[in-house]
Structures are given as C-alpha cells and as structure tokens.
Amino acid sequence: MALGLKSWGKAGSACFAFACTVLIAAYGLIFIGSVSIYPAQLGNSELCRHYSGLPGNWRIKPLAGMVYIHNGEFKLGTTLGYEEERDEIVTQVKGFWIDQTEVTVAQFSDFVSATGYITEAEREGGGVVFRTPDETVPNQQPYAWWTYDKSANWRHPNGLESSAAANQPVTLVTFNDALAYAKWLGRDLPTEAEWEYAAKAHRQGAELEKEPRDAQGKPRANFWQGNFPNLNTQEDGYAGLAPVGCYPGNDFQLYDMIGNAWEQTKDIYTESHQAYAQRLSAVDSQKADRPMVVKGGSHLCGRNFCVRYRPSAREAHEANLAISHIGFRTVQRNFGLF
Numbered sequence: 285m286a287l288g289l290k291s292w293g294k295a296g297s298a299c300f301a302f303a304c305t306v307l308i309a310a311y312g313l314i315f316i317g318s319v320s321i322y323p324a325q326l327g328n329s330e331l332c333r334h335y336s337g338l339p340g341n342w343r344i345k346p347l348a349g350m351v352y353i354h355n356g357e358f359k360l361g362t363t364l365g366y367e368e369e370r371d372e373i374v375t376q377v378k379g380f381w382i383d384q385t386e387v388t389v390a391q392f393s394d395f396v397s398a399t400g401y402i403t404e405a406e407r408e409g410g411g412v413v414f415r416t417p418d419e420t421v422p423n424q425q426p427y428a429w430w431t432y433d434k435s436a437n438w439r440h441p442n443g444l445e446s447s448a449a450a451n452q453p454v455t456l457v458t459f460n461d462a463l464a465y466a467k468w469l470g471r472d473l474p475t476e477a478e479w480e481y482a483a484k485a486h487r488q489g490a491e492l493e494k495e496p497r498d499a500q501g502k503p504r505a506n507f508w509q510g511n512f513p514n515l516n517t518q519e520d521g522y523a524g525l526a527p528v529g530c531y532p533g534n535d536f537q538l539y540d541m542i543g544n545a546w547e548q549t550k551d552i553y554t555e556s557h558q559a560y561a562q563r564l565s566a567v568d569s570q571k572a573d574r575p576m577v578v579k580g581g582s583h584l585c586g587r588n589f590c591v592r593y594r595p596s597a598r599e600a601h602e603a604n605l606a607i608s609h610i611g612f613r614t615v616q617r618n619f620g621l622f
C-alpha cells in the first residue's frame with residue numbers, strides 16, 4: 285500500500301527542517317532534501333542499461349518518477365559562464381515536482397499509444413540530426429555536422445536506419461510536442477528559473493572551462509570527450525545519447541540535468557535574466573517560431589565547442605525545430621508536499 289504524503293505530518297516537516305536523509309524503500313519514498321515518488325534505481329551505467337524507461341507505478345500514481353523541490357531563493361545565472369549567463373540575480377521559486385529523469389522514449393511512446401498523437405517532425409517530414417563531418421571535404425560550411433533528414437523523428441532520431449532505445453531521452457520533439465505530452469499528464473514544462481534551481485540543488489555552479497568529472501577524473505555527465513566534431517574518445521562508453529540515469533544524480537537525486545540532451549523550458553529566450561526580477565513565472569510563447577530557452581547542454585558539448593555543461597548554461601532554440609540533441613522533462617505545480 286502506498287504511503288500517503290499527508291500521513292507524514294509534523295514528523296515529515298521536522299525531518300526537512302533538519303535536512304535529514306531518510307530512506308523508506310518499502311513505500312518508494314526517498315528524503316534527501318527532496319522527495320521522490322517511486323524513484324528509479326539509477327546512477328551508474330549498470331543500472332541505467334537495465335532500466336525499462338518507465339518509473340515504478342507509471343500512470344498509476346500521478347507523481348510517479350517525480351521529485352519534490354522545496355520553494356526557495358537562489359541566484360539565477362552565474363559570474364563564471366558566457367555573457368548570456370552572467371547577469372546573476374536573486375530569484376524566488378515556489379515548490380514544485382519535477383521528473384527525476386529526462387522524458388524517455390518509453391514514456392513518450394506510451395503517450396502516443398494512448399492519444400494517437402503525431403509529432404511535428406512526423407507531420408512535416410523530418411528533423412535535424414548530427415553527422416560527423418567528412419574531414420576529407422575541403423571548405424565545409426560552418427556547422428557542417430548538422431543535416432536535415434526527412435526520415436528522422438522521435439522513433440528514428442538519427443534517420444530511418446536508426447531506432448530509439450526505450451530508456452533513452454526522447455528527442456526530435458518540438459516545444460509543442462513536449463507541451464502536448466506534459467498536458468496529457470496534467471503537467472507543464474519547467475520555467476528556466478525552476479529548471480536551474482533544480483539543477484543547481486543549492487550549489488552555485490561550475491567554472492566555464494571545467495568539465496563535469498568526479499574526484500577520480502571520471503565523467504559524471506554525458507558530454508563530448510575528445511576534439512569536437514571529429515574525435516569522440518567515448519571515454520564513458522557512449523558515442524551519442526546515453527540511457528537516462530547512467531551518471532550520479534545531483535543533490536536532489538535528479539539525473540542528467542547536465543549533458544545527454546538539452547532540455548526545453550517554457551520561457552521565451554532573452555539575452556538577459558533581468559526580466560526575472562519582476563516575475564515568478566515564465567513568459568509563454570504564443571508563436572511557434574519564437575526562440576525558447578533550452579538548458580543543461582548535451583552530449584555534443586565538449587571542451588573545444590559549446591562548453592555548456594553547467595546549470596546556468598542557456599541557449600535559444602526555435603520552438604518548432606525538431607533536433608536530435610534536445611529533449612525535455614516535465615513539472616507539476618498543482619500538488620504540494622503535505
């Protein structure tokens with residue numbers, strides 16, 4: 285029998301007041317300054333390979349696979365990143381639930397099976413995919429590694445001959461596709477502030493050039509290892525997207541907030557964070573062609589290109605463009621903790 289959140293009462297509140305760590309495996313709840321509902325057992329390459337892509341009690345419990353993030357105040361942006369990250373401002377965030385992992389192919393497939401939804405890439409004939417450039421071709425155009433493939437979609441993220449693994453993040457989905465999935469579950473896409481607050485997990489962030497590695501020098505995120513775009517050493521065993529949760533989670537037990545796939549947010553892109561000083565929610569885009577904020581970097585970010593493997597990293601992305609290195613996760617703001 286699942287444990288009702290309200291039954292924690294004062295004891296649960298006191299636990300959080302002292303920032304304690306309590307594991308209650310029998311009920312699928314983990315307290316680590318946050319709460320997880322039927323969390324996936326992930327965090328290394330062995331566990332992620334065996335993950336089905338569906339959290340426990342998927343579609344039985346409305347918050348399955350989500351983590352509760354308490355309200356708080358933090359510094360949005362950084363003084364250490366690129367120019368668009370540097371106007372660091374104090375921002376308030378209300379409590380919310382967020383997916384523990386990027387939305388997987390298995391989860392999105394369930395949505396499509398239940399609703400008959402057809403993505404924009406499927407309707408309009410393709411999307412943009414990464415191809416390693418041919419070094420023998422002289423005078424290639426900038427960004428020659430991007431190719432428009434008419435057969436690419438969420439089922440075939442690298443073209444017709446490819447297939448998407450159930451436990452990988454779903455990609456080749458546009459802003460409208462992601463929002464349709466979120467609404468199906470009664471959820472939403474995160475604002476940039478919500479996303480960054482969850483990603484930082486009470487830490488302020490990393491320096492611009494610092495790769496995401498642990499104390500032993502091992503990758504702790506899926507980023508480009510080697511010289512982009514021609515040499516990928518695959519030091520961590522992954523040439524492209526990895527299954528979700530192959531690397532340790534952050535202090536909120538959220539996986540892949542850095543690297544693997546960029547993640548869509550609900551905010552229109554601006555070159556400054558100053559708009560956040562006067563509001564607590566996203567400015568919704570009413571036009572599909574408006575550039576939106578994506579966060580977190582991807583497996584294509586390396587030390588000589590992109591270098592955006594930080595919580596504060598942000599880029600503009602066309603809302604109606606399906607591409608092979610951008611996914612998403614969802615939030616739920618309508619359920620409190622107790």
